[in-house]
Amino acid sequence: RRAHYAALKDTPPITRDGTRIALLHNSGLLADMPMLEETGADGIGLFRTELQFMIASKMPRVKEQVELYSEAMRLAGSRPIVFRLLDIGGDKVVPYMRSMAEENPAMGWRSLRLALDRPALLRTQVRALLQAAAGGPLRILVPMVTETVEFLKVKRFILREVERLPRLGFERPETLEIGAMIEVPSLLFELDHLLPQTDFISIGSNDLIQFLTAADRANPRVAGNYDAIARPRLRALKRIVDAAAKFDKPVTMCGELAGRAVEALALLSIGMTRLSMGASSIGPIKEMVLGVDLGRLRAEMSDYLENGDTDGSAREVLTEFAERH
Numbered sequence: 001r002r003a004h005y006a007a008l009k010d011t012p013p014i015t016r017d018g019t020r021i022a023l024l025h026n027s028g029l030l031a032d033m034p035m036l037e038e039t040g041a042d043g044i045g046l047f048r049t050e051l052q053f054m055i056a057s058k059m060p061r062v063k064e065q066v067e068l069y070s071e072a073m074r075l076a077g078s079r080p081i082v083f084r085l086l087d088i089g090g091d092k093v094v095p096y097m098r099s100m101a102e103e104n105p106a107m108g109w110r111s112l113r114l115a116l117d118r119p120a121l122l123r124t125q126v127r128a129l130l131q132a133a134a135g136g137p138l139r140i141l142v143p144m145v146t147e148t149v150e151f152l153k154v155k156r157f158i159l160r161e162v163e164r165l166p167r168l169g170f171e172r173p174e175t176l177e178i179g180a181m182i183e184v185p186s187l188l189f190e191l192d193h194l195l196p197q198t199d200f201i202s203i204g205s206n207d208l209i210q211f212l213t214a215a216d217r218a219n220p221r222v223a224g225n226y227d228a229i230a231r232p233r234l235r236a237l238k239r240i241v242d243a244a245a246k247f248d249k250p251v252t253m254c255g256e257l258a259g260r261a262v263e264a265l266a267l268l269s270i271g272m273t274r275l276s277m278g279a280s281s282i283g284p285i286k287e288m289v290l291g292v293d294l295g296r297l298r299a300e301m302s303d304y305l306e307n308g309d310t311d312g313s314a315r316e317v318l319t320e321f322a323e324r325h
């Protein structure tokens with residue numbers, strides 16, 4: 001299989017009826033950057049910057065952060081990287097940072113909430129990203145946004161740092177795009193406010209599905225009980241895709257869903273065209289993309305999604321579709 005997938009490296013992921021799908025990696029450490037060459041993926045859809053913090057024994061200094069980001073950009077070459085701001089807390093433990101015991105860490109003091117309360121940490125990271133990008137393109141993704149106003153706070157914070165660059169003796173980035181992660185359900189109900197403020201959005205299915213189903217992603221007793229691609233979840237995801245299309249903003253799926261064949265098929269069926277996943281999933285997902293007739297798939301699934309009385313699960317409908325074609 002490996003050799004088979006390796007041979008697909010230079011084949012662009014285009015569906016049978018001609019739609020180009022973007023396939024991207026989830027990454028976070030330099031070790032997996034060279035995999036881009038092996039898979040021929042379009043870039044890094046999600047660079048989890050907290051990984052550097054999780055494997056370190058003390059807080060990485062600005063210099064170490066700049067080094068990581070610059071090296072990642074160098075290794076990616078002309079392929080784009082989306083750097084996600086620190087997503088610490090919840091299931092992501094940073095041993096040298098004092099944390100309080102929380103009853104529900106996934107819904108606790110984590111990620112953007114922590115960053116807004118600890119602006120020094122955020123400032124260091126934003127400066128490191130800006131210094132690494134100096135004169136080149138920079139894409140920053142804001143995790144765990146709960147309300148549009150929070151996103152605007154971070155955006156203003158970043159733009160203020162950009163303004164300071166010349167005084168600090170650094171070049172401004174050539175282009176700067178700032179995007180929001182959609183992983184807290186509340187945002188689904190103000191996409192019309194959020195989208196005009198963002199340059200792109202990225203769906204974190206791991207968190208979004210756990211919050212939509214109120215089932216802890218880290219608790220094996222419940223995590224598998226609710227199918228991530230059952231009708232209500234797919235309808236929620238479709239709402240995001242449709243809103244992004246209306247405001248003409250790119251939307252990427254960056255949670256684990258995108259790396260599994262039937263799940264990825266479900267995402268294509270609701271109009272997603274940008275999928276980010278672990279590097280080892282690129283081959284199998286590309287093969288699926290090459291074999292799919294997107295027009296037919298969308299027609300069958302929109303019928304299923306709209307007609308509430310259809311028997312069977314989305315998974316059955318998709319599996320049956322895959323077998324038939």
Ligand code: PEP
Nearest residue numbers: 183204205206207254255
């Ligand atoms: C997600 O929540 O789907 C996501 C991509 O972020 P993480 O898994 O790092 O929380």
Ligand code: MG
Nearest residue numbers: 183204206207
């Ligand atoms: Mg998440």
